Amino acid sequence: MVLVLGDEAAVLVVRDLVKRYSGGVTALRGISFSVEKGEVFGLVGPNGAGKSTTFKIIATLLKPSSGTVVVDGVDVVREPLEARKRITFVPEEVGGYRRLTGLEYLRFIISAYLSARGEERGIDRVVVEAAKLTGLDYETLASTKMSDYSKGMKRRVQVAWALVVRPRLAILDEPTSGLDVEASYELRRIIKEYAKTHGVSVLLSSHNMLEVEHLCDRVALISRGRIIEEGSPREIVEKYGAENLEEAYMKAMKQRGGSVA
Amino acid sequence: MHSLGMLLRKELYTLLREPMVRVMIILPFIIYASMSPFYGSAVKQVEEAAKLHGARLAIVACSKEDLNVAKTIAAMLRAKGVNASALSGCNPLDAMRRGYNVVVVLGKNFVQNLVAGKARVEIYVKGSVSSLSKTLALPGAALSYVSQALSPSNRTRVEAQEYLVVNNRVWSYEQLNNLYGTANFLTFAVFFIIFPAASLGATLIGAEREERTLEVLFSLPIRRRDIAVAKSVAALLAGLLTAVSAIAGIAIFMSKIGAPLRASGYTWGDIGLYAAAIGVEALLAAVLALIVGLFSTTMRGAQAAASIVVFPAFIPAFLLVTGLPVSYLFAAVPFTATLYAALSPLIGSSYTVAALVAQGAETLAALAVLAWLLETEVAVTGPETLKRLRKRLGRRRRGGLMTFLARRA
Ligand SMILES: Nc1ncnc2c1ncn2[C@@H]1O[C@H](COP(=O)(O)OP(=O)(O)O)[C@@H](O)[C@H]1O
Numbered sequence: 001m002v003l004v005l006g007d008e009a010a011v012l013v014v015r016d017l018v019k020r021y022s023g024g025v026t027a028l029r030g031i032s033f034s035v036e037k038g039e040v041f042g043l044v045g046p047n048g049a050g051k052s053t054t055f056k057i058i059a060t061l062l063k064p065s066s067g068t069v070v071v072d073g074v075d076v077v078r079e080p081l082e083a084r085k086r087i088t089f090v091p092e093e094v095g096g097y098r099r100l101t102g103l104e105y106l107r108f109i110i111s112a113y114l115s116a117r118g119e120e121r122g123i124d125r126v127v128v129e130a131a132k133l134t135g136l137d138y139e140t141l142a143s144t145k146m147s148d149y150s151k152g153m154k155r156r157v158q159v160a161w162a163l164v165v166r167p168r169l170a171i172l173d174e175p176t177s178g179l180d181v182e183a184s185y186e187l188r189r190i191i192k193e194y195a196k197t198h199g200v201s202v203l204l205s206s207h208n209m210l211e212v213e214h215l216c217d218r219v220a221l222i223s224r225g226r227i228i229e230e231g232s233p234r235e236i237v238e239k240y241g242a243e244n245l246e247e248a249y250m251k252a253m254k255q256r257g258g259s260v261a
Numbered sequence: 262m263h264s265l266g267m268l269l270r271k272e273l274y275t276l277l278r279e280p281m282v283r284v285m286i287i288l289p290f291i292i293y294a295s296m297s298p299f300y301g302s303a304v305k306q307v308e309e310a311a312k313l314h315g316a317r318l319a320i321v322a323c324s325k326e327d328l329n330v331a332k333t334i335a336a337m338l339r340a341k342g343v344n345a346s347a348l349s350g351c352n353p354l355d356a357m358r359r360g361y362n363v364v365v366v367l368g369k370n371f372v373q374n375l376v377a378g379k380a381r382v383e384i385y386v387k388g389s390v391s392s393l394s395k396t397l398a399l400p401g402a403a404l405s406y407v408s409q410a411l412s413p414s415n416r417t418r419v420e421a422q423e424y425l426v427v428n429n430r431v432w433s434y435e436q437l438n439n440l441y442g443t444a445n446f447l448t449f450a451v452f453f454i455i456f457p458a459a460s461l462g463a464t465l466i467g468a469e470r471e472e473r474t475l476e477v478l479f480s481l482p483i484r485r486r487d488i489a490v491a492k493s494v495a496a497l498l499a500g501l502l503t504a505v506s507a508i509a510g511i512a513i514f515m516s517k518i519g520a521p522l523r524a525s526g527y528t529w530g531d532i533g534l535y536a537a538a539i540g541v542e543a544l545l546a547a548v549l550a551l552i553v554g555l556f557s558t559t560m561r562g563a564q565a566a567a568s569i570v571v572f573p574a575f576i577p578a579f580l581l582v583t584g585l586p587v588s589y590l591f592a593a594v595p596f597t598a599t600l601y602a603a604l605s606p607l608i609g610s611s612y613t614v615a616a617l618v619a620q621g622a623e624t625l626a627a628l629a630v631l632a633w634l635l636e637t638e639v640a641v642t643g644p645e646t647l648k649r650l651r652k653r654l655g656r657r658r659r660g661g662l663m664t665f666l667a668r669r670a
């Protein structure tokens with residue numbers, strides 16, 4: 001099934017997504033947005049707004065109560081395995097197998113993607129590319145177990161594989177949280193590069209409005225399971241007559257999002 | 262003094278709120294309490310056998326003169342409340358066919374030999390697999406009653422050869438006793454793999470959550486079914502290593518204390534079936550552990566839950582002591598395959614094969630449940646759902662001991 005929007009096929013189409021957890025919490029109350037090829041799309045909103053829930057549904061970890069998600073023409077509920085071939089997902093809480101070195105971890109994940117596409121022969125090359133992209137010392141990657149990595153090191157490893165396997169859509173849940181200034185600057189540069197030169201669409205969340213304004217082509221403001229505003233950062237800033245995205249965010253939340261958490 | 266109390270309270274919270282520690286505290290109680298009915302019943306069986314309660318005893322003579330002695334012995338035993346009769350004909354199997362389950366055959370020229378202090382008897386006991394401990398106790402009991410009747414002061418020794426007839430096969434006492442010992446060993450050796458396999462399975466799922474790798478793993482283009490199989494098989498293989506180490510260690514230990522493990526009539530086929538049974542049971546334990554592990558947030562929480570869940574796997578093993586039902590239906594009960602395999606020299610291999618087929622199917626079913634659970638979002642939300650469910654049930658468990666200590670400190 002291929003969903004064509006105008007001339008351009010969107011990489012991700014989310015429509016009327018509703019999620020009620022089995023405990024009774026309604027996390028999403030009808031969310032719709034789409035992400036184009038090569039676009040960096042930001043989901044922005046307070047804690048508990050439903051960002052991670054949205055991401056996990058797209059990544060086939062959770063099932064929606066209703067609504068549809070189509071990635072590169074594949075419905076994630078009906079064909080989860082096909083969808084997973086096209087997506088990478090880096091969760092908010094980064095981890096890594098304690099007993100594996102960073103390089104072993106990268107090889108494991110990269111093999112999973114390339115084997116699924118029948119591209120086993122490229123594994124070595126892609127692992128090297130990922131190792132470079134982490135910005136970490138090769139010796140550390142090759143010989144130190146991930147139990148000894150800092151949170152920042154783990155996140156670099158995660159984001160690296162998520163981009164080098166060149167998915168249609170990379171989902172990064174708060175990719176720069178907990179990183180120092182330099183590391184987050186570098187990470188933003190990499191994300192932009194992969195989106196613009198390699199055509200990887202990126203869906204990310206962030207609490208850093210400065211970051212979102214610089215990095216994202218389009219942004220959706222989400223509050224209490226609903227999207228309350230959508231557009232390019234500049235459009236949103238202008239609409240609220242604000243100085244910058246942060247100010248526009250505060251105004252939007254005050255007017256339409258209930259309270260600011 | 263006050264700070265010591267505070268410290269003590271902190272340390273106790275740390276210990277007693279840890280699921281694995283709670284299991285460590287409660288498990289010995291569960292083990293001994295659940296073992297007691299089985300061993301109690303076994304002890305009772307042996308006690309009754311020692312009094313020849315419920316036994317039908319025949320004293321069989323091989324000649325006319327000896328028949329009189331046989332009658333005298335029988336009469337004396339009857340006076341002690343034993344259901345005993347004297348028979349002629351010198352044929353123990355014939356006596357068994359006539360309904361006697363304990364048959365004492367007086368040796369040739371019994372009277373002369375008795376006077377010379379060389380009296381000999383042969384004791385045949387008809388037993389069953391479902392009451393092996395009783396079967397093994399009966400010959401000794403019969404011998405002691407007969408010796409007492411012949412020589413109340415115990416001055417004359419009667420030499421006995423003891424045979425046991427089980428499933429229409431005649432075993433010497435030593436053979437069957439060896440087999441019983443080995444079967445017990447083989448059955449309990451299984452514990453060295455069931456618990457490790459369960460614990461390892463739990464580790465593999467608990468670690469994914471603890472190391473925050475589970476969500477990435479489940480978003481990879483890998484079949485969830487393959488994840489279930491890989492984890493189960495890895496737990497099984499590592500479990501087998503612990504079993505090999507444990508069994509080798511025990512074998513050395515037993516040989517050093519002068520009780521080498523004897524094959525006791527096991528063929529290579531029996532040993533192969535036993536190995537297969539161990540594999541199936543360990544795999545089942547691992548899969549069950551993986552299923553319960555899905556609902557734990559930590560590795561040790563998963564291990565604790567797993568050890569509770571696989572604990573009932575031990576119960577069938579106790580049945581060897583009390584009496585194992587030898588039936589194809591019972592062979593379908595999980596964790597009985599190794600029992601039947603351990604007894605195969607006695608009962609043949611068909612029950613083990615049946616148990617392997619049934620329990621193999623159960624293991625595959627459990628694996629299918631695991632694979633299905635991994636497809637659902639329980640894999641991701643399991644612990645959270647459980648936590649919210651607990652809260653909703655209002656089971657705000659505040660440990661009585663904790664509250665007590667908190668008040669005192
Ligand atoms: N497993 C779960 N079970 C029940 N409710 C959940 C679960 N996970 C998240 N929630 C709830 O769903 C809502 C949205 O959470 P989330 O998607 O994590 O928000 P965000 O990522 O925007 O901070 C919150 O109210 C949260 O408490």
Ligand SMILES: [Mg+2]
Pocket residue numbers: 048051052053092173
């Ligand atoms: Mg979140």
